[in-house]
Amino acid sequence: MEYDQYVELGLNGEAPLKLILCGNVENKNDCNVGVVAVVYATTDKKLAEEKMKALINNKENSDKYYMVYSVPLNTDLTTLDHYPSIEITKEDLL
Template identity: 50%
Template sequence: MDTLFLILCGSVEESKEEPHDNVGVVSVVYVSKDKEKIDSKLEDLQKTHPDNFYMAYEVPMDTDLTTLEHYPGLEISKEDLN
């Protein structure tokens, strides 16, 4: 089975709209089929941007991820946004 590896980034940013409240942003920042590249990139990102939260996920190709017990996602609480 083909596997895809992704790195997600969670961060808190100031909204560009009034009022300028903080908003949680989750982004896919890197994708590869090579686990070693993912591990290396994850380490680089964590060192370069320590205020962001990064996590790596391994997902099967051609799969409805919502049918899995757990699929890529980050939880950002209201406290994180303050």
């Protein structure tokens, strides 16, 4: 599946909360560190779509990876088949 298809899945999911996560590698004290952060939360699909486009199209964010998830409320997310996360591999940190 392509990146755009994953974004569409996240935006069009049935769960009401849309979370946008950002993953990137930062250099801290001469050591690369993988960071994943929630950068936006909304129950408005249109706002989530607009924010994703703005983040992805911002040239200052070219070294960052963004993903959107539809998240159910009042749920232990670790019980879901797939919960909001971004994988950062050891190779990403080199």
